[in-house]
Amino acid sequence: METALDTKQIPVWQDRRAIALLMAASLTTMANATIAPALPGLERLFAGDPNAALLTRLLVPAPSLSVALFAPLAGIAADRVGRRNLLLFGVVLFVLSGCAGLVLPDLPTIFASRLVLGIAVALIMTAQTALVGDYFSGDDRNALTGLQISARNLGGLVFILTAGWVAAISPRLPFAIYGLAAAFLPLMWLVIVDPPRLSPAGVAKPGALSDDHRSWRLPLTMLVLLQGATNMIFFIMPTQLSFFLDARGYDSAIMTGSALGVLMLSGGGFALLYRRIQRAVGYAGIFALGYGAMALGFLILLLASTTAAIFVAAAAIGAGYALVSPSFVALALNLAPARKRGLAGGILTASIFIGQFCSPLVSTPVIATPGYAHLFGGTAVLLALMTAAATLAGGANRLRRR
Incomplete structure (x- = not known):
């Protein structure tokens, strides 16, 4: 073994x-x-x-x-x-x-x-x-x-x-x-x-966080909340896309399957490039790129009048989600002490599915009153703000290093 x-x-x-x-x-x-x-x-x-x-x-x-x-x-x-x-x-x-x-x-x-x-x-x-x-x-x-x-x-x-x-x-x-x-x-x-079961004393290294040190908990909590929100936004696609396409007069079963297939293929392809892109632009940069791509996708979906535009929107959303998702795991594993990685993994896992579960609960009322335009437009604006925040965080990190 x-x-x-x-x-x-x-x-x-x-x-x-x-x-x-x-x-x-x-x-x-x-x-x-x-x-x-x-x-x-x-x-x-x-x-x-x-x-x-x-x-x-x-x-x-x-x-x-x-x-x-x-x-x-x-x-x-x-x-x-x-x-x-x-x-x-x-x-x-x-x-x-x-x-x-x-x-x-x-x-x-x-x-x-x-x-x-x-x-x-x-x-x-x-x-x-x-x-x-x-x-x-x-x-x-x-x-x-x-x-x-x-x-x-x-x-x-x-x-x-x-x-x-x-x-x-x-x-x-x-x-x-x-x-x-x-x-x-x-x-x-x-x-x-x-891995070998290490005692708290055995895990600790000079300058490293001990299991009893609490400074990792707040950043991990913020990361978990951000991952839950990201999954809630992303899950608009599988939960609401078929109804949106049906309202537009498409054969929703065929179009939804095709669009989600494009989303998965795009996400799978861009995830393969994750390490190279992350190494080039850092974590803040990859969050900015990912959220920017998702914002563009929802904006295109809002304005889409052709089948090709819907597929482009799905590809952009899939690519953006595939870029940001690995960073949650990587950052959480960097933050959590070795003996708490199981707990960190469990909380991260829960946040993914809580976000998915809450997505239709939040998006359906928006559709019921203002309609899809407000859902997709509001989501694009929110993602654009998240892109700007990641960009500013990346700039601040570069200034601190100088």
Whole structure:
């Protein structure tokens, strides 16, 4: 087995531990969206249930609720019982709860299995984030956080497309896709090991923060809040785009799938460039670029009158989100003491899904009264202000270095 102290100088993408962690990252997008193409078929299959319309629509966001509630607890467990056991148990639970929809007899039990799936995702994401910090540092860590976003985007695209094909055969078949995670277990079992358990005295280094030092907590809190807000903004796309396109007279099912596919491909591509761009412009610069691209995307969406413009807007939003997302993980792992990386990973994970859960709660009332123009225009203005703030922060940092 490879250990956490293995220091062979090989590219991060050739490190078997990194490959195992990227496999884990690809599961997070699969959790929610894989069964989306099967929802109409499931509603028809269980038409005898008086709550079928509601329950089928809750199957996709159900895991997010569990992740938001359990991820901080998973973070505490990762620091106390180890990352390896948490990750392996999470993947096994992911397979069992994800595939359960193949055989469960009714919608309420399928809904319950989706809540359990969210617990599995919380375990996987929390352990995976902590292990990135344990195994890698510096440029390698930045490269891996970028590759994670690519794995989530490209993996999600493959899983959703596959689900669309098999859902045409049977609405239950997309649940079988969760079984693919079982193929990842052998590599994870071989290469994922816990780092040595260090005492607080053993962790501390001259000039470093101790676990009892509180100065890391406030910056981490601000980072978590910013990540939650970023995900709330980004999730306007999957939650509201289909209704916007329907109001514009498009075939919303085809156009939404195509636009989200463009978004994922753009995000996956730009995430591969994350390390190079971050090295060139720094963290403040990459936040400015990312939020600027997202602002441009929502502005184009506001003004879009052609299909091509909608695709350009989706590509810009996907690229911007892919640039800022890895920085949250990298900065959090830099801030948190080694023995608190599990907790930091759990809180970060929770903030992603809380932002996703809150997104339609905030955006739907805006659409109901002023309309899509105010939602997209207001979002573009907010992102432009965030771009300006990041630019100013970058300028202030450069002045301090002089």
